[in-house]
Amino acid sequence: MVQVVFDKVRKAFGDTVTIPGLDLVIESGEFVSLLGPSGCGKSTTLRMLAGLEQPSGGRISIGGRDVANLPPAERDIAMVFQSYALYPHMTVAENIRYPLRKRGVPKPEQATRLAEVAALLQLEPLLDRKPRQLSGGQQQRVALGRALVRDPSVFLLDEPLSNLDAALRAHMRAELIELHRRLGKTMVYVTHDQLEAMTMSTRIAVMKDGVLQQFAPPAEIYDRPANRFVAGFIGTPSMALAEATLLRDGGGARLQIGAMMIDLPGRHAAAAPCAVTVGIRPEDIVVGQGPWQALVRLVEPTGHETIVALEAGDLALTARIPGGPRLHAGETVAFDVNRARLHLFAADDGHRLALDITDTTPPRSA
Amino acid sequence: MTNRQRPALIASLVTWPLVLLIAFPLLWMLLTSVKPQAELFTTPPDFLPNAITFEHYRRVLEETAFLQYFRNSLVVAVSTTVLVVVVAVLGAYSLVRFAYRGRELLASLVLFTYLLPSVVLISPLYLMLVKLGLANTLASLVAAYTSFALPYALWLLRSFMAGIPEDLEAAAMVDGASRMGAFVDVVLPQALPGIISTALFSFILAWNEYLYALVLVNSDEARPLTTGVMTMLISAFNIEWSLLMAASVMMSVPLIVIFAFFQKYLTSGFGAGGVKG
Numbered sequence: 001m002v003q004v005v006f007d008k009v010r011k012a013f014g015d016t017v018t019i020p021g022l023d024l025v026i027e028s029g030e031f032v033s034l035l036g037p038s039g040c041g042k043s044t045t046l047r048m049l050a051g052l053e054q055p056s057g058g059r060i061s062i063g064g065r066d067v068a069n070l071p072p073a074e075r076d077i078a079m080v081f082q083s084y085a086l087y088p089h090m091t092v093a094e095n096i097r098y099p100l101r102k103r104g105v106p107k108p109e110q111a112t113r114l115a116e117v118a119a120l121l122q123l124e125p126l127l128d129r130k131p132r133q134l135s136g137g138q139q140q141r142v143a144l145g146r147a148l149v150r151d152p153s154v155f156l157l158d159e160p161l162s163n164l165d166a167a168l169r170a171h172m173r174a175e176l177i178e179l180h181r182r183l184g185k186t187m188v189y190v191t192h193d194q195l196e197a198m199t200m201s202t203r204i205a206v207m208k209d210g211v212l213q214q215f216a217p218p219a220e221i222y223d224r225p226a227n228r229f230v231a232g233f234i235g236t237p238s239m240a241l242a243e244a245t246l247l248r249d250g251g252g253a254r255l256q257i258g259a260m261m262i263d264l265p266g267r268h269a270a271a272a273p274c275a276v277t278v279g280i281r282p283e284d285i286v287v288g289q290g291p292w293q294a295l296v297r298l299v300e301p302t303g304h305e306t307i308v309a310l311e312a313g314d315l316a317l318t319a320r321i322p323g324g325p326r327l328h329a330g331e332t333v334a335f336d337v338n339r340a341r342l343h344l345f346a347a348d349d350g351h352r353l354a355l356d357i358t359d360t361t362p363p364r365s366a
Numbered sequence: 367m368t369n370r371q372r373p374a375l376i377a378s379l380v381t382w383p384l385v386l387l388i389a390f391p392l393l394w395m396l397l398t399s400v401k402p403q404a405e406l407f408t409t410p411p412d413f414l415p416n417a418i419t420f421e422h423y424r425r426v427l428e429e430t431a432f433l434q435y436f437r438n439s440l441v442v443a444v445s446t447t448v449l450v451v452v453v454a455v456l457g458a459y460s461l462v463r464f465a466y467r468g469r470e471l472l473a474s475l476v477l478f479t480y481l482l483p484s485v486v487l488i489s490p491l492y493l494m495l496v497k498l499g500l501a502n503t504l505a506s507l508v509a510a511y512t513s514f515a516l517p518y519a520l521w522l523l524r525s526f527m528a529g530i531p532e533d534l535e536a537a538a539m540v541d542g543a544s545r546m547g548a549f550v551d552v553v554l555p556q557a558l559p560g561i562i563s564t565a566l567f568s569f570i571l572a573w574n575e576y577l578y579a580l581v582l583v584n585s586d587e588a589r590p591l592t593t594g595v596m597t598m599l600i601s602a603f604n605i606e607w608s609l610l611m612a613a614s615v616m617m618s619v620p621l622i623v624i625f626a627f628f629q630k631y632l633t634s635g636f637g638a639g640g641v642k643g
Binding site: 072 | 531533534536537538539540541542543544545547551552555556
């Protein structure tokens, strides 16, 4: 069992603190994505786990073993780099065999393992080539092969798909999911692409400014974002966020967004009235019927659905409606929101408010 | 003539006279070294020798200290090259990879020493070497040449190493290499063209240097070829032209051999240095 634990891990470069204190427990066999905008500390976190950066404080353990004083070579990890980092002067076969050679694996076993990995990743015809003679996708597979050949206890992947074109990226995403399912190994995956994180991970660690924002399975991150940052960061197009006031209404609660008044039946607003941020996902807006009117600003058909930018007074909303475009920019439409799926965040620090109604929702229609 | 051929023709018109201009003295040296003494001063001069003799080569090798000088030059040039390459490779790696206080200042100061005319340094260097008890030794020449070659070598290798992605070393370390192992397995092969250029530069500098050899060394035991050949064949009254040319030909041979051998590394290397895998 290979559990990866970050215990109050801190990283500072000189006076600049990039990670003030990270607590994260990755269970054995998980596929965990570290997700966040650039500069959020996700790559630094991965490099500390790899032993390429030293933490300024705290403790990292892999499989119960404190790795603080272990060089990368002794941590029993393999890593795939964004640049692939293939050794340019070695052939594909030599690249893949390198980790075995460095660990003194006997020659015949090296050959067997190389053959296995080459078959798995369809690299057989390329074994005698140098990296510069390969396409980006082929280089990526070689980098993966070099990581797979040794059967390490943890795989680290640093944005491994970001240099591939869109079609190849989708293909490799599927391959990686399949690979993880088959190997059952712990994988830590750094990405800034939420689609990769959402599709591949068992859990996602969303980071911002070196601070862990939420660590949860993809569905929970999407359905119950822990704070305003996660709410706005996850989802394309992103959730509309608006300032609102929460009011008490008899036994229930009401939400006032500008001139709009939304009843929240059966909810209790203990601290009302208070200022909140309300979040509405594009698929939770119903266009064509409802109590409110909005101006259609922009219509973006994507084929199977249409993204519509709406303006209701000061409130800017994005709606996602299935099928081709039925609306035109400039027209006024009626709309409604799915009350059960509104997200409320504290206006001051942005944390998710307990007065939460997503639990009772029917499954998403999209 | 098509437009496409014109640039090639112009290039040929410019380069060929240049090549001839540079090659002629070398050719003349070769021809003179195999002409009998009697043919040297005929007017008008004969371009090709009427008779070919290797007498001058025999005399240089048997009757003079040429071989001693040759050995000295070889020892000095090889030692300088090895010393410069080892120190510059490690130094350049440190300047590129490790962050420490004053790193940029150090790099600039090193370059600054290269900007000083070497003549300025002769007297202080001579006095220092005398105090160290190294006067009149091959070691004094190695020390002096290393001090000239090192700054340039350091900068050349530094730019080479800066082009080697750090990820390559990180990958090697994750794959099971120590830092030193990653350096040997990944950095050195990538820096090889730079290392070869540096080695050639140092070797040529040490092999051809004259001024310092003249000042620092004045015994036959430690005299290199440049000053040795001059002192034995040129006197106030007489210049042994035939012997001088024969000695010069033999002096040039090692450089020509080395260049012929390393040329492909130089040309293939500069294009391919440290490109992302």
